Amino acid sequence: MKSTSPRSSQAIVLTLVVVGLIALALGGYLTPLTRLVINPFVSVQTWIAVRYQTIRDLVTSPSDITRLRERNTELEAEVARLEAQVIELQGQVQEVQVLSALLDFARAHPENEYRAATVIGYDTSPFLKYVIINRGSDDDLRRGMPVVTYQGLVGRVAAVTAGAARVQLITDTASQINVRIQPSQAEAVVNGQVTGDVTLENIPQDASVQPGDLILTSGLGGNYPPNIIIGQITGVRKRDYDLFQTASVQLVVDYSHLEIVLVIINFNPVDITPLIP
Amino acid sequence: MPLLHGTPDLVLLVLVAWAFQERVETAWHWAILGGIFISISSAMPFGIFIAGYLVTTAVARFLRQRAWKLPLIGMLITTILGTLITQGIAILGLSLTGSLLPLLDSFNLVTLPSLVLNMLLAIPIYVLMSDLANWLYPKEIEA
Numbered sequence A: 001m002k003s004t005s006p007r008s009s010q011a012i013v014l015t016l017v018v019v020g021l022i023a024l025a026l027g028g029y030l031t032p033l034t035r036l037v038i039n040p041f042v043s044v045q046t047w048i049a050v051r052y053q054t055i056r057d058l059v060t061s062p063s064d065i066t067r068l069r070e071r072n073t074e075l076e077a078e079v080a081r082l083e084a085q086v087i088e089l090q091g092q093v094q095e096v097q098v099l100s101a102l103l104d105f106a107r108a109h110p111e112n113e114y115r116a117a118t119v120i121g122y123d124t125s126p127f128l129k130y131v132i133i134n135r136g137s138d139d140d141l142r143r144g145m146p147v148v149t150y151q152g153l154v155g156r157v158a159a160v161t162a163g164a165a166r167v168q169l170i171t172d173t174a175s176q177i178n179v180r181i182q183p184s185q186a187e188a189v190v191n192g193q194v195t196g197d198v199t200l201e202n203i204p205q206d207a208s209v210q211p212g213d214l215i216l217t218s219g220l221g222g223n224y225p226p227n228i229i230i231g232q233i234t235g236v237r238k239r240d241y242d243l244f245q246t247a248s249v250q251l252v253v254d255y256s257h258l259e260i261v262l263v264i265i266n267f268n269p270v271d272i273t274p275l276i277p
Numbered sequence B: 001m002p003l004l005h006g007t008p009d010l011v012l013l014v015l016v017a018w019a020f021q022e023r024v025e026t027a028w029h030w031a032i033l034g035g036i037f038i039s040i041s042s043a044m045p046f047g048i049f050i051a052g053y054l055v056t057t058a059v060a061r062f063l064r065q066r067a068w069k070l071p072l073i074g075m076l077i078t079t080i081l082g083t084l085i086t087q088g089i090a091i092l093g094l095s096l097t098g099s100l101l102p103l104l105d106s107f108n109l110v111t112l113p114s115l116v117l118n119m120l121l122a123i124p125i126y127v128l129m130s131d132l133a134n135w136l137y138p139k140e141i142e143a
Helices: A006-026 A032-058 A065-108 B010-019 B027-041 B048-066 B073-094 B104-138
Strands: A114-122 A130-133 A146-147 A153-160 A166-169 A176-182 A185-190 A196-205 A214-217 A229-239 A244-251 A260-264
Touching: A006 A032, A065 A260, A130 A260, A176 A196, A176 A229, A196 A229, A244 B010, B010 B027, B010 B048, B010 B104, B027 B048, B048 B073, B073 B104
Parallel strands: none
Antiparallel strands: A114 A130, A114 A260, A130 A166, A146 A153, A146 A260, A153 A166, A176 A185, A176 A214, A185 A196, A196 A244, A214 A229, A229 A244
């Protein structure tokens, strides 16, 4: 019987070991062992790589780092300047938008002659709703002239000095405006409230008034020109035992953020007080 | 700095704090001056603010004599009374001139928030006015 040689035996054993290792590796059984062996090498390699990169950066970095820092400071200053410019331009854009809207409004009502004014102050008393504007009798403003924005009615001039005027807003408690409701054409009165809102009162009981109806000045009483928008009805209160209906109103003008207003200077208010018995 | 529809009355607070200072003798003058300036800038009937500030100054001077050891408490009490007095006179004045204000709404939405704001600012303003008074009228050191 022929015996196998030791070389052949070694080859067979090696082959079996290699095949076994491959099988174990493919089966995933060698992963923990591999990790255990490789991790120290990875750590050492990482440590060496970081030091190498640091030294390389030090050697190869630009020698004019001071100049770069100066340039960086200059650019930061430039960014700050541009940001300030952007804010300023945004303000100018807003102002132009307001002026453009006011111009559109003036073009849409060519029968009126306007004088633009800037709101420079509010009344100090919390009970009163007045604003102060930077135009006065030197600019042909007179007491009683209506004041509007491109959105709608603001109020009327209550007092005038040479260079300024005080405007009573329609939300002031002493303000009463005769209005007409669209589309029903019903006449009513808008009264200012201490809350800064207005209420619509004296609406005839037989008038058909709905939320969403528009409220415009009627021109009755001679204090305001007709057809200036005031707001929209948001709710109606109608009770059988009341003489009139009342309604809540959503105003079209934001009276807490008035900036630029238009005074209608060719409107002469009519004082009908002597005619009232 | 509005709260609901109330606003702080800084002039009132300064006048009250000034009237509470020990060596200050010009409280009445400033009450009249403050009242005139505010009356000029406001649509409120002329004299309403002057009357309110004068009555409040009188209350402050009276309380300063009675509660001189507790100036901060006196300041707070005068702030409460002063706010109620000035706003009460304002409501009365407006009612007499034809602006009928709903009393309950006026109190809840204007007077009470104004009172809260005035109370919040009363102590800081008192401290500021004390420093100003000590600077203008330093204590005399007895030999």
